Amino acid sequence: MLLITCPVTRTDELVADRRIRSVTSHPTHLAMAVECPACGSVHVYRTGRRWEEARRRVAESGTARAATAAATAASARAAHELTRA
Missing domain, CATH: 2.30.140 (Spermidine Synthase; Chain: A, domain 2)
Incomplete structure (x- = not known):
């Protein structure tokens, strides 16, 4: 079962x-x-152990990409605020 x-x-x-x-x-x-x-x-x-490891690596790289995108967006917002001041 x-x-x-x-x-x-x-x-x-x-x-x-x-x-x-x-x-x-x-x-x-x-x-x-x-x-x-x-x-x-x-x-x-x-x-399987290697399947779970591969899934974890993909999830971590997705998280890293999201963090990079968020940092880039924050930098762009800050630069935009500086140009308007």
Whole structure:
């Protein structure tokens, strides 16, 4: 039995092993296709240490980009205020 969260209904569902449609091994993660009892569609769940590390790096780079954009906007606002004074 597996406990999954359906991305459509956002509910936790207990799923029997027979609902697993495929398991694929990738270099960074495992991908498991599971038939959802809540909505009837097949969802892919990915897991693995390297998958989580890659997701963390992407999230951190997105945060760094957002911080850089915010700093640039603040500098532009300050420069604009100086030109108006």
